[in-house]
Amino acid sequence: MGKEANQPISKSEAWLGMMRISNAPTVASNILVGTAIAIQMQGKHFTWDLSFNIFFAICIFAVYFAGMILNDAFDAKYDQQHRPSRPIPSGAVSRYAAWTVGIAILGAVSVFGFGHGAANGLILLVTAVLLYTFFHRWFITAVAYMALCRGLVYLIVANPTQGSSLSLVLTFCIALAFYTAVLTFIGRFENKKNINHVWVTWLLLLPPFYVVFTQLPIIWFALIPLVFMVYWIWLAWVDFKANKKMDGMHRILSGFCLVDCVLASTLEQYAIAGLCAVCFVITVGFHRKILGT
Numbered sequence: 001m002g003k004e005a006n007q008p009i010s011k012s013e014a015w016l017g018m019m020r021i022s023n024a025p026t027v028a029s030n031i032l033v034g035t036a037i038a039i040q041m042q043g044k045h046f047t048w049d050l051s052f053n054i055f056f057a058i059c060i061f062a063v064y065f066a067g068m069i070l071n072d073a074f075d076a077k078y079d080q081q082h083r084p085s086r087p088i089p090s091g092a093v094s095r096y097a098a099w100t101v102g103i104a105i106l107g108a109v110s111v112f113g114f115g116h117g118a119a120n121g122l123i124l125l126v127t128a129v130l131l132y133t134f135f136h137r138w139f140i141t142a143v144a145y146m147a148l149c150r151g152l153v154y155l156i157v158a159n160p161t162q163g164s165s166l167s168l169v170l171t172f173c174i175a176l177a178f179y180t181a182v183l184t185f186i187g188r189f190e191n192k193k194n195i196n197h198v199w200v201t202w203l204l205l206l207p208p209f210y211v212v213f214t215q216l217p218i219i220w221f222a223l224i225p226l227v228f229m230v231y232w233i234w235l236a237w238v239d240f241k242a243n244k245k246m247d248g249m250h251r252i253l254s255g256f257c258l259v260d261c262v263l264a265s266t267l268e269q270y271a272i273a274g275l276c277a278v279c280f281v282i283t284v285g286f287h288r289k290i291l292g293t
Contacts, residue, residue: 014092019065022286025279026256034157036269066105067129073098121156151177175207198240208262222265229258254283
């Protein structure tokens with residue numbers, strides 16, 4: 001799945017690879033579920049401010065892309081020795097350019113966040129991305145900050161107001177953060193030859209299972225995407241067992257969309273669940289062209 005990492009790449013492909021552009025649909029599905037949570041919390045009082053919401057979504061995408069770029073910029077010296085085919089060590093992108101673009105994007109998003117009271121959560125996301133950038137070489141901090149980055153997306157988009165019930169949004173945020181933490185744990189062993197930790201793959205199913213089975217028998221429809229997700233995680237487990245770790249990582253990365261599909265179904269937001277399923281299909285297709293990890 002995806003191009004071989006050792007093939008020469010153009011400058012445009014290098015930038016797209018650094019941005020992990022093939023994983024962008026997983027961010028879109030996170031944003032969609034954040035919207036579903038907002039609809040659920042606000043009920044009849046939910047209103048669309050299309051121009052604001054679109055710009056808000058663009059900011060979240062921008063922070064994600066900036067974080068990926070800065071991750072490569074920070075790791076440039078390590079990659080020079082261990083992964084020389086990466087965009088910066090290979091010379092396709094300069095380290096200075098990567099730092100400049102990444103910091104500029106985060107700075108622009110921060111200005112927007114300070115200028116809009118409802119967008120202050122973006123400042124938390126920017127902070128979490130910077131913390132991950134500078135401390136991800138340590139295992140515990142890498143897992144914690146990456147989980148925080150993803151979990152914040154639901155919270156930012158749902159934007160609970162004072163007096164809102166936080167139990168729903170916090171449950172969903174923790175579910176997404178847990179999935180991210182397990183994925184990050186698995187990713188730490190992506191380039192290692194041992195398969196001692198392959199059993200951890202099954203822990204990815206805990207968040208959707210918890211949410212679905214606390215909603216049953218009311219929301220039985222959520223069992224449909226959940227069953228498919230079990231099958232998809234099983235395929236990832238098979239890949240990891242066979243030492244096809246890139247394929248396995250791509251499966252669990254696209255699994256973000258499946259988590260979102262399940263969670264949206266438990267909220268009875270079936271149109272949003274369908275869009276998350278579309279994001280899943282697009283992610284799988286993108287991974288065949290551009291590496292997602």
